[in-house]
Amino acid sequence: MRRYVLGTFALLASTGFILSSCGGSSSAQTPFERLGGEQGIRKVVSDAVPCLATDPNIGVFFRGLSADSLERIQLCLTKQLCAAAGGPCTYPTTITYTSPVDGVQRTYTCRPMRASHQGMLGPGGKGIANGDLDSFKACVQKSMQQNGVPSDLQQAVLNILESQRNDVVDDRNK
Numbered sequence: 001m002r003r004y005v006l007g008t009f010a011l012l013a014s015t016g017f018i019l020s021s022c023g024g025s026s027s028a029q030t031p032f033e034r035l036g037g038e039q040g041i042r043k044v045v046s047d048a049v050p051c052l053a054t055d056p057n058i059g060v061f062f063r064g065l066s067a068d069s070l071e072r073i074q075l076c077l078t079k080q081l082c083a084a085a086g087g088p089c090t091y092p093t094t095i096t097y098t099s100p101v102d103g104v105q106r107t108y109t110c111r112p113m114r115a116s117h118q119g120m121l122g123p124g125g126k127g128i129a130n131g132d133l134d135s136f137k138a139c140v141q142k143s144m145q146q147n148g149v150p151s152d153l154q155q156a157v158l159n160i161l162e163s164q165r166n167d168v169v170d171d172r173n174k
């Protein structure tokens with residue numbers, strides 16, 4: 001966990017993520033704040049779902065999930081981006097959510113990226129490919145554009161996603 005947090009920090013520094021939040025009129029705000037806090041991040045994540053589910057490359061990964069699982073993923077992704085953007089979140093973390101299926105409140109421990117992505121089946125039978133990650137990023141970017149996220153901040157979020165390529169893309173595709 002500690003290694004993950006430090007790694008994320010080092011990564012953000014190296015990608016210019018932290019620097020990008022230190023210029024101009026937004027110098028007092030963290031990327032997390034500029035994204036509209038956890039609520040703003042959740043909106044970007046939710047608005048990316050239709051794109052993710054219908055994308056010709058990666059839609060198949062998401063269409064097979066229950067509505068309950070989809071809700072959990074969105075909350076976990078929100079927590080992860082919140083943590084990486086300087087918000088008051090940690091990742092991995094435990095969430096409490098109300099299931100959209102049966103209205104029951106559940107707790108769930110969001111897993112690290114390697115544990116939650118390696119070994120999937122996928123259309124080619126070899127799990128997530130490099131191009132799939134590109135498609136994922138394109139959907140998140142489209143959602144950020146729809147939500148009026150400034151382009152430097154979009155790039156910072158895309159850098160966060162890109163930094164996880166090695167854990168998300170299946171080892172069989174390397």
Ligand code: HEM
Pocket residue numbers: 058061062069072073076077080109110111112116117128132133136160161162164165168
């Ligand atoms: C950097 C890019 C990505 C990030 C940050 C990300 C983030 C996440 C997070 C936070 C979860 C929830 C983990 C959990 O339930 O413990 C998750 C689950 C999942 N992700 Fe990703 N993801 C990324 C890329 C992708 C791609 C490219 C695909 C498919 C093409 C994908 C497919 C899935 C699926 C199917 C699950 C559900 C796994 C399960 O319930 O067992 N993800 N992702």
